[in-house]
Amino acid sequence: MTSLDSFKCQKTLKVGGKTYIYYSLPAAEKNGLKGIAKLPYSMKVLLENLLRNEDGRTVKKEDIVAVSKWLKKRALEHEIAFRPARVLMQDFTGVPAVVDLAAMRNAMQSLGGDAEKINPLVPVDLVIDHSVIVNFFGDNKAFGKNVVEEYKQNQERYEFLKWGQKAFSNFSVVPPGTGICHQVNLEYLAQTVWTKKAKMKVGKKTGTFEMAYPDSLVGTDSHTTMVNGLAVLGWGVGGIEAEACMLGQPLSMLLPEVVGFKLKGQLKEGVTATDLVLTVTQMLRKQGVVGKFVEFFGPGLDHLSVADKATIGNMAPEYGATCGFFPVDTATIDYLKTSGRKADRVALVAAYAKAQGLFRTAKSPDPVFTATLTLDLKDVVPSMAGPKRPEGRVALPAVAEGFAVALASEYKKTADATTRYPVENRDFDLGHGDVVIAAITSCTNTSNPSVLIGAGLLARNAAARGLKAKPWVKTSLAPGSQVVAEYLSNSGLQADLDKVG
Template sequence: MASLDSFKSRKTLNVGGKQYVYYSLKDAEANGLSGISKLPFSLKVLIENLLRFEDGRTVTADMIRSSLNWLQTRTSDLEIAFRPARVLMQDFTGVPAIVDLAAMRDAMVHFGGDPKKINPLIPIDLVIDHSVIIKYFGNNAAFNMNVEEEYKQNQERYRFLKWAQGSFDNFRVVPPGTGICHQVNLEYLSQTVFTSEEGGETVAYPDTLVGTDSHTTMVNGLAVLGWGVGGIEAEAAMLGQPVSMLLPEVIGFKLSGKLREGVTATDLVLRVTEMLRKKGVVGKFVEFYGSGLSALPLEDRATIGNMAPEYGATCGFFPVDTDTLRYLTQTGREEDRVALVEAYCKAQGMLRTDDLEDPVFTDTLSLDLADVVPAVAGPKRPQDRVELASAKQGFLKAIETEFKKGADAAAARFPVAGKDYDIGHGDVVIAAITSCTNTSNPSVMIAAGLLARNAAAKGLKSKPYVKTSLAPGSQVVGEYLSRSGLQTDLDKLGFNLVGIGCTTCIGNSGPLPEEVSEAVNQNDLIVTAVLSGNRNFEGRVNPDVKANYLASPPLVVAYAIAGSLQVDLATEPLGTGSDGQPVYLKDIWPSSQEIADFIRENVTRQIFQERYADVFTGDEHWQKIQVEGGMTYAWDDRSTYVQNPPYFEGMEREPAPVEDIDKARILGLFLDSITTDHISPAGSIKEASPAGAYLRDHQVRPQDFNQYGTRRGNHQVMMRGTFANIRIKNQMLQGIEGGLTKHWPDGEQMPIYDAAMKYRAEGTPLVIFANREYGTGSSRDWAAKGTFLLGVRAVVAQSFERIHRSNLVGMGVVPLVFEEGTSWQTLGIQGDETVTIKGLSEGLKPRQTLNLEITFADGSVKNVPVICRIDTLDELDYYKNGGILQYVLRGLAA
């Protein structure tokens, strides 16, 4: 679609003898957009997007002109339409999105339309990376055994994805065992400057994307603007709908100096996360600038970009500079693409140099890299940074305050049945080098290997109760660890390759050895996991482990040797060497120069080219999967993995009028920081849970339950799993953990799913109440889909995390926010009240104030103002249609 080009910005660029059409920011500035050269780089990407897609309807010249008001106010209530170049998915979130597309094809046939209309209009890449579970570990057979188990458990899902690959246009699947989607995106898929053929011309523009995983932001380190969205938003983007958003505030984060000896990129990102969480950047862009970037290689930038969801920002953006070009070259990108990136960014004023004038930001903060010290984060949240020297004391304090154990409990030890060792509070039972955050970064992976080499040379070993694992984020990492000989050293400490994909960080740690699990549970031990991941929320890593710490890969190895958070790695020995002498962390920590030499010698362009040469082919397991073709999917009613979802049942061509919510009951009362893991867990399915009962009724053995993440293509499992996290605390039931509630007016205690179905049979709508940061964590669309399918019509909270708020609207659930100073506690809500919400049915506007009428059990009534967080006119259209999918389907059917 050609732009109206009101600002005469359409130009041509000659690079290496080839002509590219592009939309020049410099020309637009000369033709009416004065000052855009002062904008942050991330906003320049958005402005270019508006210039290129100016159509007089979704993007107008006035909208583009109004965007410049940002320079005066440094904030904006301007709603813009952003069209990403592509969409990235992983299989946990991707399967339900493609299931929805398949269901939309069925619905299109029902409406008498052409199912081919339901087809991605922009490129989609789905990377199967979240399904491998660490069932086997600690030996060289573990990798192949875990792969066999993965294919055995996931045949139905993989058959469906292979059908989709053949049936949908613009849709590619990266098979299992290739890498984590974000690392594959960073190392191969991303181009920094994208091109497409339009009307016989090649158009060049910034590479942008949305992804169905919150850590899509990792690629911000490569100057690719993108962020995580729910699957429902991603589906709309695939089908040609712009991403509706407010022009964001941009917080500038100035970096200076350089990291000191012995400090890792992980230490840096934990410090950045702590600082930005404290600053408060939810819903904002963060952009990094300053001379410190020149001392920060792209791999470290990607580590920081990855954790944008943990510090709460929409993105953590780094502009293009010479190190970006270095990385593109090293990772095997074509030479003409690297030349285009350099020429394009120079032409657009988007190439960062140290002498460049600082952009204009909404607000700023700064950090001298030399001030960063080694650290971990835990025991429950990524932003809870603890300096390594204080980690022992931090855990001992958490034992008393977080986990309510007496001060003397820390010293207790208990025997492990059939073993010659005992176990106690703080012992590390999982040590996992895992997750996209760190395994993309050779400096910390090489450091882990060298530390293992030095430890093994001194005769140190991992403690026998530690489940050790290494799951790199791409085949490239496995290759350079193998070629350098460091994998052999890691093997000696039990860090054998267990899989290539997202494992422990997503909850795929697999079970602990039975005897260790029994000792933990029989003695109610607060044992720990140490992982090089980005998430350590309650109940996520492993059901037996209550305290979880994020750490750099070399520290993961060190904690496996020390065996406990009660060992102070800064001052106490990790263990005793073969010579009988104590060995300290400083004795085996590799130098920065040694790490750099190893990287230069072993991490080569050739490895990247070889490993990505055949990225979509897959191994022999993938190639053997047989599928039947067809424009619509042949649903199997017997499948417990993939089912046709009910979103379009009874749907009419025109939406019914919106109604107020009358006399709703309360399904749950929650406190701060309820995560999407709490709402829709990704981990193991308990046999006694409603989801477990469903699977047993369908003749699935408990050992084959797999986990919630793999069953997201089946709404029957997922709605039963909604609010079923083993650590969630519904405040209607004081002191009780797990997915339970009370049904009113009888007050009977039961699982949340059972209560919701009972309310549905009674025709009673439902609401949820929560406090601050409701829906933090993963961009998990099932946290909204499950909420909707349980019959929840509204969620009332003090604040929402960005993606979850958007997902709720996309499913037709109203997010409402209390005015400052008000909460369900200040109102005296107990859970037995009824709630009426007025103002939805007539003249609803974005961010309108509505009235909450709360009727208490004694008959008294309180009227409370709340702000409706349907933020944009597009979102209002989605809500009026019952959800974004229904809105898109009606538009295509018409």
Template sequence: MPIVVGHDTLKTRRTLKVGNKSYAYYSIKAAEKAGLGDLTRLPYSMKVLLENLLRYEDGRSVTVDDLKAVAQWLKDKRSDREIAYRPARVLMQDFTGVPAVVDLAAMRDAMTKLGGDTKKINPLSPVDLVIDHSVMVDYSATKGAFQKNVDLEYERNGERYAFLRWGQTAFDNFRVVPPGTGICHQVNVEYLAQTVWTGIDGKTEVAYPDTLVGTDSHTTMVNGLAVLGWGVGGIEAEAAMLGQPISMLLPEVVGFRLSGKPKEGTTATDLVLTVTQMLRKKGVVNKFVEFYGPGLDELSIADRCTVANMAPEYGATCGFFPVDGETIAYLKASGRDPERVKLVEAYAKAQGFWRGPKAVDPVFTDTLELDLSTVEPSLAGPTRPEGRVPLSRAAVEFKDAMSNFYGKKTAVDFRAKVENANFDLGHGDVVIAAITSCTNTSNPSVLLGAGLLARNALKKGLTTKPWVKTSLAPGSQVVTDYLAQSGVQKDLDALGFQIVGYGCTTCIGNSGPLPDNISKAVTDNDFVVGAVLSGNRNFEGRVHPLTKANYLASPMLVVAYALAGNLNMDVANEPLGHDKKGKPVYLKDIWPSNKEIAATVRKYVTPAMFKKRYADVFKGDVNWRKIKVDGSQTYGWDIASTYVQHPPYFEGMSTTPAPITDVKGARLLAILGDKITTDHISPAGSIKKDGPAGKYLMDHKVNYADFNSYGARRGNHEIMMRGTFANIRIKNEMVPGTEGGITKHMPHGEVMSIYDAAMKYKAASTPLVIVAGKEYGNGSSRDWAAKGTILLGVKAVIAESYERIHRSNLVGMGVLPLQFLNGMTRFDLKLDGSEKFDISGIAVGLKPRMKTPVTITRADGSTQTIEVLCRIDTLDEIDYYKNGGILHYVLRNLAKAA
């Protein structure tokens, strides 16, 4: 793949000889000598950014002043300098990838109408799309569960998969990893990521850091392999694919020092839950986190990836680990090309990226420290990833939540008979125990640890409780190999943890149905039942509509809670059951030692497994290969499809954007609280029959059994806009005491769905606003949280603060993000939903982070004017907003260049 390089004003291009090969590279040491000064103590993650700027410095998008700003950062430990950053590649999963390919296909159509060359709409940076979000756990705890789920996956997603197969043939630099391979993050760590990337400049091979952006927020997992990458919205990723730099401020970098050694019985999951809680408390939104200190020597790459994976949960842009001997060992162990492994080590040492035993600690904006020996077994819940609970207090904390969070102060011990079963059900029962992909399934120590725990439990005569739905979704086929070869898969099978598929299942709501009799017992008695999963997200309504209490835990604790069956049990100290002699069996009796786990990992995780599984990774199974596609450059849209439809973003688009205008007479669509996540905003999980999206599917003759999930239907804007703000747990303060996507249509106050109200407002040409609290858009980088917002007619959001990705996505879709000033909140305004909003100062003189007046007119005619901060943060974002969005901006520029 050819790369574009800049002017190299500082003359930093040098030659690196590795074995018999020579590479060009842009030397940080040469930049030091050219005037930037000693950069030895610059954080490793900042050195990666600096190299990117050196390589692309052209006097226009990247200037020498940008380079000097990085050097100045070392003195100030922060900067307000905006830079243009160009990642080496883009990673996608299918939920976010399908709408991105839909947009690219629509851009080709729009380019045709603008008189341009459709072939210009092509990824200019390499793009890998891994199909991993579509498999659902319809079948579990049976030998044939995997194949049945795969068959259903292809049956449900045939239209989507045919569309992606078309994209694979129609677009250059676009590869698709077929279903049933693994999750994108693990495939990235095990195969795609190289730590050091190479490209061709003329006839010269250039070496540079492997960097990427991904359309899944957990792209950060690869930070554990010293690859700088983070999640962006599909909108931003599409722009990066099309050659647009990512505009960003030079970040603050928080150093997280690790010391000590983990104690017996703790796992990488316990570590990451502790880290997440600490960093959330610290406050690292929009910041890089970089791990350093002697404790790194105690962490394998798998452990580091576990910690890096949950950067979105602790709020950081990334959680970066530098290159060291462990990095090289992992690259070898995972079967990477020996020449590439040699290059990684040589390049890292030449650039000052190498963390050796004598390396000095970098300078950071701020620091915090954790002694690994203080980490204890933990869970996080019942509704937030940062809500860490020590295992020793989990039962006590749950009982407290029953009273103070769920409002169940009486009859908490009541149990109801389950129809057609020989057991009953009650509050706190664990109805889902899922070893699910992402955070933990890249880590052999916790996967094999779970298998060894299962083996020990079986020896003691323990069994899974009959009301628990158990499942295992490995992150890659390599996991299957080492679980099988070590023999522990048979033990997991015996406890109901058969493999159900390779993909992101329970953690994103693809947990599948509970048995009808379990669902009936929960619903009829309003039981607070739980899920324990080894993922990273446990927001309300995400895992399953009926599991109100959701806890994140290590795979080993997932198995333990499947045996215990109830959150009220003190799993750390109460017996999980009794052996054949009636003797109580405790968790400590079946927990494998760290030494046994490490020995099992060394024996059964081999380079040969990686080489075999990834030798033909893009080929796919027989189902994938049977999908037929034509070779057309533009897509033949099927108006009857309920999966993929031509989006309306470019309708009536001209080569020159219309002038932007102030927002006048806007109505409130919703008043929302703190930490409204993109799960609350964006459609996710199952589609309700009686909601707007369900009615749409019914109208299109789709049977309820074939509804599939919102994620699977992301390529159809008609469904997605109907599901925006439709989360079953969202609380609109305009309609007090209710949950779900409803609002009041003004001025008469009629209560209806948010979608129906938005369409009535749109018919009347009435613009809309959203008012919200702190950390609006917390969570995954869901592009549909922004796309659905604009399609509903929302022109602006006014919030106390924003999560990084969602704010950027709002701008990228032409929605104005505004922020309250001076500690003001929605409560100070005493809103009831009847107000009208005028937002001024936008049409003339729009500038980044300007203060903007908002006039509120109440039902009685009185007015109040407040000043808010415009959170369009950069000049590039001003251009995006003026064009109606980032895709419109890119498309117009490409059309002009035709």
């Protein structure tokens, strides 16, 4: 685990009664990496990763120097080896990975070796989400019935995963019905600063020390970027890359271009994080950020909660970026406290981020970026995406007209948009433009308390006017976590959602 430490930046950090080993960016700057304090925060995370893992083979001194050279051109085509702190899987791609581990154990046993030596080398969390099918809907017992049905249909798979959780070290499984993997990651798994005990040389002494470093991950779902809102660098990769990381292999990547997105001002009353993220997505699609990092900066960050930041980070696949990163600030620390992280971890996050120049305040100078965009939050208006794509955002007053135009232009060949069709054995008819599925779902929306409570209040107003979902509409509510479900239950808004179906 000991780095070659070409820039003599291995230091100790005392927090509370504990001492941690870390690789100091300010020390590396003094010892030859000039100007790195101006790097984007996300690039500082990559640089720390290289300093900590310098082995002369996968990470060389010239790889570290390349990051400081990046500053001059704000882009540099140089390949690096990135070692994320952990891996997040959901069941689609996680199950095959566990099957592969089991097969490796089987092979080890056949060769006469110790099968129990086969384990993930970095922590792996597998969250079973995206799996509960909406067989039952439209009443408040539907969720419980759907979870029972889920276990019934997938019993063999879950027994196998339960075995995996007991058999492998460094591997945990979160069961179905608990929440969306990105919400579980945000609320529980992510630590912002990660620690582990490692055998290493510190000064002249070799022993086991506790090391602190930025939390980072790769996930097997494109929306892994949601945790960027908590200052955790991570993004989605394919199952093979995630499995390689799980087995201790570094992720090969080019030093990214970093697009800075400056936010100023604050949102007007009645404008939601969803309106904001649709506006941001539209702007970034126009800019072109595929294969690039996006990092948010500016005074507007002081007026965004971690939930709002997570909503923006979550949509990185829609705007095409590798990630949508937010640095550590006071909102990060508040969220870690509120969500029940241990006090010593919260103290470590604050102390480490400040020691490393990773803590953003209103007075922090703007980093150097490849390119920048600016948005005044007061200019964001209530919006909808569509009719089809997230970049097709339209302001709320223009929705009716836009929909009518799309209906007339795209469906004129198939039928008259005004024609109604009777449904056999039902006392209603259907026509073009009718809503047939209405769902409050997706980690983008259900991560955000104000958006969810807004939905509940809308339902309360609708119920007061006697409105109810039409009999042909399939309705579902899939909160991102059990905490989110409790917002609605404890506020009485779940009863109003039930009333409107």
